[in-house]
Amino acid sequence: MRFLFPAGAWGFAALLVITALYLLRRRSESFTVPSLLLWQRAMAEQQAMKPFQKLKKNILFFIQMALALLLALALMRPAVSGGVRGETVLIFDLSASMQARENGLSRLELAQRRADALVDGMREGDRVTVLAAGDRVEIKLSRSGDLSRVRSAIDGLQAGNGGADMDGAVSLAQAMARDIEGLNIVAFSDTYAASDIQAVRTGTPADNRALLSLSVGADGQAFVRVANYGRDAAVTLECSADGELCDMAVLELAEGETGSALLRVPADSETVRVNIAETDALAADNTRWYAARQASVYRAALCGDNVFLEKAVSLRDDIMLLRTTAREAAELENIDLYIFDGELPQALPEHGALICLAPDSAVLDIAPGNAAEYGGNPRADTADLARRLTQNLLLEDIAIRRYTPLLGGQAVLRLGDEVLLSVAEEDGRKAAVLGFDLHDSNLPMKGDFPVLVQNLLSWLLPDSRQAIQDGTCGQMIAIPADSRAVRTDVVLPSGKTLAAEQTLEDTADQGIYTLRYTYDGQPDRLSRFAMHMENAESDVRSVGPSSGAVALGGTANAGRELTPWALLACLALLLLEWEVSRRVA
Amino acid sequence: MLSEGFLRRLDALRLTLRAPAQGGAGGLRRSKALGTSVEFSDFREYAPGDDPRRLDWNAYARFDRLFLKLFMEEQETQVNILLDASTSMAERGKWEMAQGLAQLFGYLALRGGDRVTLYALGGDGRYTPSLSGRADYMRAVRFLEDIRPAGELRLCRDVQRLPVKAGRGITLLITDLMSPDGHEKALQSLQYRKQEVTLLHVLSPWEMEPELEGMVRLIDSETGENRELLISGDLMKAYHAALEGLLKGAETFCHDREMGYIRLLSDMDIEVEALRALSRVGIVG
Numbered sequence: 001m002r003f004l005f006p007a008g009a010w011g012f013a014a015l016l017v018i019t020a021l022y023l024l025r026r027r028s029e030s031f032t033v034p035s036l037l038l039w040q041r042a043m044a045e046q047q048a049m050k051p052f053q054k055l056k057k058n059i060l061f062f063i064q065m066a067l068a069l070l071l072a073l074a075l076m077r078p079a080v081s082g083g084v085r086g087e088t089v090l091i092f093d094l095s096a097s098m099q100a101r102e103n104g105l106s107r108l109e110l111a112q113r114r115a116d117a118l119v120d121g122m123r124e125g126d127r128v129t130v131l132a133a134g135d136r137v138e139i140k141l142s143r144s145g146d147l148s149r150v151r152s153a154i155d156g157l158q159a160g161n162g163g164a165d166m167d168g169a170v171s172l173a174q175a176m177a178r179d180i181e182g183l184n185i186v187a188f189s190d191t192y193a194a195s196d197i198q199a200v201r202t203g204t205p206a207d208n209r210a211l212l213s214l215s216v217g218a219d220g221q222a223f224v225r226v227a228n229y230g231r232d233a234a235v236t237l238e239c240s241a242d243g244e245l246c247d248m249a250v251l252e253l254a255e256g257e258t259g260s261a262l263l264r265v266p267a268d269s270e271t272v273r274v275n276i277a278e279t280d281a282l283a284a285d286n287t288r289w290y291a292a293r294q295a296s297v298y299r300a301a302l303c304g305d306n307v308f309l310e311k312a313v314s315l316r317d318d319i320m321l322l323r324t325t326a327r328e329a330a331e332l333e334n335i336d337l338y339i340f341d342g343e344l345p346q347a348l349p350e351h352g353a354l355i356c357l358a359p360d361s362a363v364l365d366i367a368p369g370n371a372a373e374y375g376g377n378p379r380a381d382t383a384d385l386a387r388r389l390t391q392n393l394l395l396e397d398i399a400i401r402r403y404t405p406l407l408g409g410q411a412v413l414r415l416g417d418e419v420l421l422s423v424a425e426e427d428g429r430k431a432a433v434l435g436f437d438l439h440d441s442n443l444p445m446k447g448d449f450p451v452l453v454q455n456l457l458s459w460l461l462p463d464s465r466q467a468i469q470d471g472t473c474g475q476m477i478a479i480p481a482d483s484r485a486v487r488t489d490v491v492l493p494s495g496k497t498l499a500a501e502q503t504l505e506d507t508a509d510q511g512i513y514t515l516r517y518t519y520d521g522q523p524d525r526l527s528r529f530a531m532h533m534e535n536a537e538s539d540v541r542s543v544g545p546s547s548g549a550v551a552l553g554g555t556a557n558a559g560r561e562l563t564p565w566a567l568l569a570c571l572a573l574l575l576l577e578w579e580v581s582r583r584v585a
Numbered sequence: 586m587l588s589e590g591f592l593r594r595l596d597a598l599r600l601t602l603r604a605p606a607q608g609g610a611g612g613l614r615r616s617k618a619l620g621t622s623v624e625f626s627d628f629r630e631y632a633p634g635d636d637p638r639r640l641d642w643n644a645y646a647r648f649d650r651l652f653l654k655l656f657m658e659e660q661e662t663q664v665n666i667l668l669d670a671s672t673s674m675a676e677r678g679k680w681e682m683a684q685g686l687a688q689l690f691g692y693l694a695l696r697g698g699d700r701v702t703l704y705a706l707g708g709d710g711r712y713t714p715s716l717s718g719r720a721d722y723m724r725a726v727r728f729l730e731d732i733r734p735a736g737e738l739r740l741c742r743d744v745q746r747l748p749v750k751a752g753r754g755i756t757l758l759i760t761d762l763m764s765p766d767g768h769e770k771a772l773q774s775l776q777y778r779k780q781e782v783t784l785l786h787v788l789s790p791w792e793m794e795p796e797l798e799g800m801v802r803l804i805d806s807e808t809g810e811n812r813e814l815l816i817s818g819d820l821m822k823a824y825h826a827a828l829e830g831l832l833k834g835a836e837t838f839c840h841d842r843e844m845g846y847i848r849l850l851s852d853m854d855i856e857v858e859a860l861r862a863l864s865r866v867g868i869v870g
Contacts, residue, residue: 035763
């Protein structure tokens with residue numbers, strides 16, 4: 001037995017009040033009689049007839065005392081301990097579907113209530129670990145015996161817009177169970193079910209409509225796909241471009257049907273937003289965003305007169321090629337890529353990516369070795385980056401008359417044990433170094449050459465239109481590096497600005513993210529992308545079954561509060577008191 | 586004090602109790618003692634000291650011996666009025682009724698030539714000297730008016746201590762019988778002293794039907810003792826049973842021992858209802 005509100009013990013003061021009232025009431029009703037003789041005989045006779053007559057005399061007092069006692073107990077919120085004991089891991093599904101609401105409460109809030117009831121039933125000495133299973137598993141509280149902290153940790157949980165790594169969370173809990181004997185694992189989820197842990201189902205099946213995708217073409221038409229996870233319904237779509245409502249449509253969708261609609265948007269719209277006007281179980285998937293990509297133009301300085309190289313680079317229409325010499329190149333400003341064919345300037349430029357062909361000195365940490373004669377056909381290195389950069393290369397019948405093996409960097413092409421092509425990255429600055437002169441090889445004559453150049457360019461200067469794809473919330477986003485940018489930051493949908501590192505992990509919010517590169521003396525370069533709720537979470541029609549001991553006992557097993565029973569007993573005593581006073585009167 | 590008009594009505598009545606006169610001064614009651622009345626009884630020889638006026642000279646002439654002519658002498662009777670003057674009698678008009686009864690009996694007895702002694706039971710146990718003649722009626726009244734009910738009644742103890750002489754007489758006991766030591770021994774004690782005893786049991790209507798409810802604290806007017814009671818239907822039944830036991834017990838006891846018993850309520854009009862009740866049971870007539 002525990003008391004959830006011990007301060008309610010002040011209610012016992014009512015016992016003193018009742019006693020005082022009885023004492024005062026007795027004083028006020030005194031009668032002087034000629035003699036007590038007859039009354040004494042009457043009492044003696046009555047007591048002889050009924051042994052409990054003395055008790056009956058004060059029965060009202062006893063009933064009222066019992067009533068006050070029960071009320072005070074009810075105030076203290078008595079609860080019998082039940083449910084889990086000892087050490088427990090509570091796992092919460094924080095996927096987007098846990099935002100689905102029914103009767104004003106989300107599935108997560110229902111889960112929090114049930115978990116609170118479970119914690120209420122725990123005793124001193126019990127310990128609880130709280131695991132939040134979002135896109136990643138997070139330990140919110142580790143083996144805490146402070147039940148108030150446990151409740152705070154539970155109540156502070158919020159469902160995300162992504163999925164839930166329930167398997168990961170359960171695996172972590174089961175790993176703990178190997179070290180902790182008798183560890184209870186209780187998972188609160190709307191879909192997750194497992195036979196080897198206690199799973200508590202929250203929520204009931206609900207109807208929902210969701211926007212699955214949104215794309216905007218150059219012709220000024222937005223294409224949107226809508227799914228109906230529920231009964232037949234008419235779905236009203238509202239389309240806004242740059243904050244202004246521009247079109248709307250109504251789709252009649254049968255149960256389980258997926259439909260699409262074309263909406264007109266202004267051709268030069270930067271952001272488009274489509275939302276479902278009707279209210280349904282899950283609001284998070286009723287809005288979809290689109291951000292138009294702005295192509296950036298890279299400036300590349302080609303030092304030398306290699307036509308093959310010029311043609312291969314020119315295949316990228318977002319690269320403006322400038323032909324120059326190595327000496328002049330160092331004086332150019334705002335160059336994104338320097339291509340040095342043989343000769344290097346005395347000092348390498350401070351910014352910009354580098355492609356160096358047969359350099360006579362070190363580039364970043366790649367240094368030329370001793371010159372060597374041809375011995376065989378080059379092959380691609382097996383590292384991931386090397387695979388990416390040699391993608392679609394045949395590497396057949398390539399002849400190299402003379403070369404300089406490279407030392408340092410990441411090998412891309414090898415000749416035996418020696419490196420012919422190496423890449424390096426240092427402080428966001430990338431460089432690719434070829435260990436031979438193109439004039440000493442038949443490579444430029446091969447189809448592999450433009451492919452290799454494009455592969456290198458896609459790594460050195462990623463296509464700004466495809467820099468960051470739209471993704472799902474919770475997904476980690478790789479931020480493309482720009483060596484010329486003095487600062488790179490990301491503006492979240494909430495308006496909060498974060499300094500961007502190599503990756504962006506804070507993608508919990510839905511909406512449009514803006515990647516901003518800030519240059520010294522040049523306008524900022526903006527790149528937008530949208531993050532959306534995980535589509536798989538939109539179907540909230542099915543709810544997994546509960547399983548395990550908690551499921552069998554339901555909340556009753558999760559420590560039961562006795563306050564309602566105490567209040568019921570109070571009511572019964574009140575009726576008894578009324579009846580007794582009526583009879584006495 | 587009884588009104589003049591009522592006293593005049595009483596002149597037509599007398600105590601009809603059957604106690605024989607016991608000698609002493611002449612009264613209106615026929616005595617077993619031989620006296621000077623006209624009703625002849627017997628002769629006896631003269632003895633020195635006899636009243637020479639009672640000598641039968643005709644007998645002396647015929648027998649030459651002195652004979653006294655003996656008659657049934659009409660003598661006075663001793664009437665003792667025992668009045669319960671304890672605190673319990675002060676409640677709810679009982680004392681006024683008891684006072685009125687004592688005056689009534691005193692008047693009837695004195696007017697009938699009897700000797701009357703009034704005793705106050707309880708309190709300081711006062712009593713009057715032997716009163717006789719109508720002139721002493723006012724003394725009796727003053728005595729009664731001077732009494733203030735007080736103290737606790739112990740009927741047996743108080744009656745046994747009374748200076749009532751053993752000898753034939755009438756004793757009227759006016760009380761509510763609220764005595765912890767009972768009344769039987771007291772009444773027997775009076776009977777042993779050759780008293781023709783009549784018990785006048787005075788109660789108040791409230792005692793017959795107490796108006797109480799809920800939780801009460803009852804305080805004994807004589808002892809100050811108190812009891813907390815929850816007045817319930819069962820308790821009231823038990824009270825009435827106890828009261829009935831007292832009333833029936835006293836009446837049966839008196840009847841079995843040829844004592845007079847009459848129950849009077851304190852709210853009765855003494856000149857009408859009480860007098861009628863006394864007549865009905867043959868105490869006055």
